[in-house]
Amino acid sequence: MTRPHLPLRLRLDGAALVSNWRWLARMSGTAACGAAVKANGYGLGAAEIAARLEEAGCRDFFVATWAEAKALLPSLGDASLSVLHGLAAEDVPVAATSRARPVLNTPLQVARWREAGQGRSCDVMIDTGMNRLGLSLRDITDGLLEGLNIETLMSHLASADEDVPMNRAQRDAFAFLADKVPARRLSLANSAGICLGTDYAFDLTRPGLALYGGIPRQEAEGHIGQVVRLEAQIIQRRSISSGDAVGYNATFVADRDMELAILNLGYADGYLRGFSGRGRARIGEDFAPVVGRVSMDLTAICVDGAPELQEGDWIELDLDLPNASEQSGLSQYELLTVMGNRHDRIWS
Numbered sequence: 205m206t207r208p209h210l211p212l213r214l215r216l217d218g219a220a221l222v223s224n225w226r227w228l229a230r231m232s233g234t235a236a237c238g239a240a241v242k243a244n245g246y247g248l249g250a251a252e253i254a255a256r257l258e259e260a261g262c263r264d265f266f267v268a269t270w271a272e273a274k275a276l277l278p279s280l281g282d283a284s285l286s287v288l289h290g291l292a293a294e295d296v297p298v299a300a301t302s303r304a305r306p307v308l309n310t311p312l313q314v315a316r317w318r319e320a321g322q323g324r325s326c327d328v329m330i331d332t333g334m335n336r337l338g339l340s341l342r343d344i345t346d347g348l349l350e351g352l353n354i355e356t357l358m359s360h361l362a363s364a365d366e367d368v369p370m371n372r373a374q375r376d377a378f379a380f381l382a383d384k385v386p387a388r389r390l391s392l393a394n395s396a397g398i399c400l401g402t403d404y405a406f407d408l409t410r411p412g413l414a415l416y417g418g419i420p421r422q423e424a425e426g427h428i429g430q431v432v433r434l435e436a437q438i439i440q441r442r443s444i445s446s447g448d449a450v451g452y453n454a455t456f457v458a459d460r461d462m463e464l465a466i467l468n469l470g471y472a473d474g475y476l477r478g479f480s481g482r483g484r485a486r487i488g489e490d491f492a493p494v495v496g497r498v499s500m501d502l503t504a505i506c507v508d509g510a511p512e513l514q515e516g517d518w519i520e521l522d523l524d525l526p527n528a529s530e531q532s533g534l535s536q537y538e539l540l541t542v543m544g545n546r547h548d549r550i551w552s
């Protein structure tokens with residue numbers, strides 16, 4: 205059977221992915237550099253990403269759930285895989301036979317792993333001020349972790365993308381625990397945390413966003429390259445006259461005669477309505493603005509300066525993450541993870 209044609213695609217740059225990881229690894233100093241590939245590799249495809257990074261030398265991967273771990277393990281060699289959301293009662297049968305490690309976050313999860321883990325190694329998350337996941341400092345000093353086989357003790361920075369005193373406070377709280385918990389490795393920094401300097405790197409770093417081309421802090425500018433390009437096919441080209449409206453609710457009315465291209469791309473593909481009237485496509489060195497509302501499956505752009513563009517041609521949207529974040533009001537993280545499943549994913 206012929207595979208149906210997909211009029212929307214992501215072009216994924218494997219060399220840029222690896223080069224981003226290498227830069228983050230260098231910035232991590234003597235610490236090992238892992239990779240957060242949760243949420244299907246931030247929407248880009250965890251299996252393809254992990255395979256490329258493992259080949260490049262990455263030895264530590266992080267997913268959120270056991271379902272993500274199960275999906276990813278067949279694509280991993282012998283690199284380590286940690287499951288950040290720990291160990292719910294329902295996870296025990298899967299976790300007991302998986303080679304992935306739970307990241308234990310609560311006293312109940314610790315108790316479960318003592319029972320189910322049979323002495324196998326685990327990771328432990330400590331909360332140092334974010335008040336999201338992790339044991340509190342108090343839990344630990346009470347001897348909760350005694351005798352546990354801990355590979356990596358970790359914590360997570362709340363505001364590493366900003367210059368605030370909280371970063372240093374979290375770092376110091378974490379360092380204070382280093383000799384109190386018998387873990388083989390310590391891990392604190394995400395992408396932004398790596399940019400804060402090797403003081404924050406400890407033994408293992410856990411970047412996500414910057415691997416995929418996100419710029420977490422200005423230190424990464426010029427070093428982190430774009431990994432994903434979004435291309436949509438023109439389904440129709442049309443001419444409109446001054447006074448004509450475009451799209452749902454006629455939010456755009458032309459003040460002159462105009463040329464439009466209607467793209468196979470909409471909010472169901474993660475091109476959310478924040479791009480209405482604000483997003484843009486690339487045409488050579490120029491930009492073609494989005495006009496009117498983004499629909500579920502369609503977006504109109506103005507192609508006045510491009511008479512050569514035809515129905516069936518492909519158009520690249522401007523998905524440079526910092527720019528697109530500005531245009532849409534979405535964070536760089538959201539831009540990646542809302543992408544959806546209707547794209548062809550083409551790696552080079």
Ligand SMILES: *Cc1c(COP(=O)(O)O)cnc(C)c1O
Binds near residue numbers: 242288394396412413
């Ligand atoms: C998602 C996540 C990361 C990666 O964070 P980025 O900001 O994307 O680099 C690291 N550690 C934990 C615990 C996470 O949940």
